[in-house]
Amino acid sequence: MGYVNLGQLIADLEAHGELIRIDVPVDARLQAGAIQRRVFRAGGPAVLFTNVSGCVFPMVANLYGTMDRMRFIFRDTLQTVERLMRLKLDPMTAVRRFWEYAGAPRAAWNTMPKKLRTGPVMENECSVSDLPELVSWPMDGGGYVTLPQVYSENPVSPGFGASNLGMYRVQLTGDSYETDREVGLHYQIHRGIGPHHAEAIRRKEPLRVNVFVGGPPAMTLAAVMPLPEGLPEVFFAGAMAGHRIGFVTGDGRLPILAEADFCLSGTIAPDLQKPEGPFGDHLGYYSLAHDFPVLRVDKVYHRTGAVWPFTTVGRPPQEDTMFGQFIHEMTAELVPSVFAGVHEVHAVDAAGVHPLLLAVGSERYVPYAAERQPQELITNALSLLGNTQTSLSKYVLICAREDSPMISAHDVPGFFDNLLRRIDLTRDFHFITRTTIDTLDYSGISLNQGSKVVVSVAGPHKRQLGTEIPADFDLPEGFSDAQVFAPGILVVGSRAHDRGRDEHDPALERLGERLSHVKGLEEFPLIVVADDAGFTSADWDNFLWVAFTRSDPATDLYGVGAFSHCKHWGARTSVIMDARLKTYHAPPLEPVPDVERFVDGLGASGGPLHGII
Incomplete structure (x- = not known):
């Protein structure tokens, strides 16, 4: 018990x-x-x-x-609760394998x-x-x-x-x-x-x-x-x-x-x-x-x-990360029953959970089409934004399982690689503006208000992904230190943000214009502008945290070859994400040196945390 x-x-x-x-x-x-x-x-x-x-x-x-x-x-009850959850997927399971569900009446009583x-x-x-x-x-x-x-x-x-x-x-x-x-x-x-x-x-x-x-x-x-x-x-x-x-x-x-x-x-x-x-x-x-x-x-x-x-909370991962992982283990099989056509979801902890949701869905609306393109995936994504805690997601990135049967939303590098190779930058961005966002997310236009974007990707490869900065890559004043973070992703350093809330930054628009003549830039569909390119590019945790906690889709996405047609936005070469700390953002958490030295002392020889930290 x-x-x-x-x-x-x-x-x-x-x-x-x-x-x-x-x-x-x-x-x-x-x-x-x-x-x-x-x-x-x-x-x-x-x-x-x-x-x-x-x-x-x-x-x-x-x-x-x-x-x-x-x-x-939860060792005494975890298997029983998981079995009860599976009954939602297939109620006849209890009839066919009744011996596995012998404890169900007691669990219901409890x-x-x-x-x-x-x-x-x-x-x-x-x-x-x-x-x-x-x-x-x-x-x-x-x-x-x-x-x-x-x-x-x-x-x-x-x-x-x-x-x-x-x-x-x-x-x-x-x-x-x-x-x-x-x-x-x-x-x-x-x-x-x-x-x-x-x-x-x-x-x-x-x-x-x-x-x-x-x-x-x-x-x-x-x-x-x-x-x-x-x-x-x-x-x-x-x-x-x-x-x-x-x-x-x-x-x-x-x-x-x-x-x-x-x-x-x-x-x-x-x-x-x-x-x-x-x-x-x-x-x-x-x-x-x-x-x-x-x-x-x-x-x-x-x-x-x-x-x-x-517990304490802070930049993930923290102890509350374990709750999310544990809940995922219990409920992963239920996702298709809650969201029809969705096979897997991953609210990315390194990105603060709600700012980034990766999903794998089905694209079956027009199976006879010469080329698969996102249709059912858009329906799936809107369903995710209309139900349960996934409704707080800011960036919803969804790929078709038919294109890559082994794709996993929990393999973040592999997911981004699949998405960036197939994305049609002129077609696949779907914005929701002036909407409700997470209370703790200060990237929007006011408390509880900002934008969301669905990026739905299906079909064949559109490009090879670059791994080297193009030879004629030339940055305007105020931008520097361009780095290849991952195939198809560039990170560019920038001077500090100086605009007000709910404003575009003309400097980012000028960046898009300057880069429009760079040959080979189409191999980098995503360019992230950050305060510190080295920190952002250090690893996936840093990249995800900076990119998705410090940007609002409608305010902070620009483009190389950006256009707007009948209220649909897209880019012809690359999408530019402004992931700098904004003038209106809340400050990041910083440790206190004196307190950290106190903890170091507890970890020293003879201290209660020696051999642990």
Whole structure:
């Protein structure tokens, strides 16, 4: 059976050599987060901080820091849940191979939450200011909960059946909030709590919310699981836990996770927002301060022996990368059933997840045509942009499996090679402008608003890809240091961006004009302009991060031989992507040298991290 609470998980990980203790004093401001990031990068164990400066509660990090540990944590239930998911693809499988599904009735029973009169989390109360004040990056606006499970119910139909459990950022301290009375609740667009909050606003009443921290690891996984609308996350948590999840109910309260380590209970007022942030985010930059809802805290509960789990976010890969990979393993086979004609998708973690989605689809609309061209692929891509978390994607690059049966969206270099050899630059770009984008993406024209582009590619090779800079390649003033990053991809350095938001840069248009006479440039269909060509070209992780987190398709794509015809845009020779940091972008995250030296000391001979980092 799965873990009932966090304490069981910690004890079991320690017994199996998957957790270490750090008993020396560690500050939750900057030091704890820096340690977690370094241990994660080293593929190290979970870390229990027993001596948190100025706080009575221990903290634990990196619980989910490796795929092996993720599989170990859910080893008792993972196969059963995967089999249940496969039933969506082929319901008759359970009839033909009934012995593999003998546990299905029990798993279904476990999805139903158990109602309790009380639970360990109700044993003690404290104040918000008693909780660990985790600050991961120097410009963070205050202490944050980074592994929260935010629970709400639909005011129209309360109960588990219409509930939502999400991992939304919770700011505990900061200048905006009344000490011990208010915390910030940052939820992004396309999140399940949104309809609950909208209904409460319509009814002019507060929305009750509980924030759980700790408890069964299945609840943490459920909070980040992209489930279909109408399937409550708490049901999935029970299946992953291998037992019914207990909630304290009654007395008119919103259900409280009985085995949680902490619970903040309160209400969101229908007409109150305050500045939340800045905060280091998973794109590798700071998300700046913006108005978000405020949770008025009524109670803070905690169990005896409570431990505060946390992670830190930053430029990927980070610990949250493991959640994405684990979820992909569980759900990859379901993609064709959710998106007809799509065989594989890959939200690229190195590019910040939402900025870049690679997909492999089918192109079968006109099988008798002399030459295959994108038609069904465009339908597939629009489906991806209209459903689930893939709707937040900014660049959707989709290729036809018929052209290359072995193509994989997870082989990024191979995918780009296939796409660039076949792309028709005059035909294959399809823009959506003035639309909704990820809240954390500052490349657009305003908060939550920017553009998207579908690049759909099918048919025979259109070109060979260049591996050497053309002999007469000549750059105008302000551009320099051209480098071949990969076959068909050039990276060019440039002076800093100096334009305003929602503006084209005439310098990039002049670059396109200058390059229009370069012979052999057609072998380089993609040219990326960056602040630092050497850094961008160093490896695929750098290239993907710079190119797709720092550009907005409609604003930042230019061309050699660019044209617009009947509102369709294309380029005759090459596409130029302006991937410089813009004047309006949020700053990138930078480590603190003094803090890094402190972590180095823990890794020195005799230190608790010696041999790990």
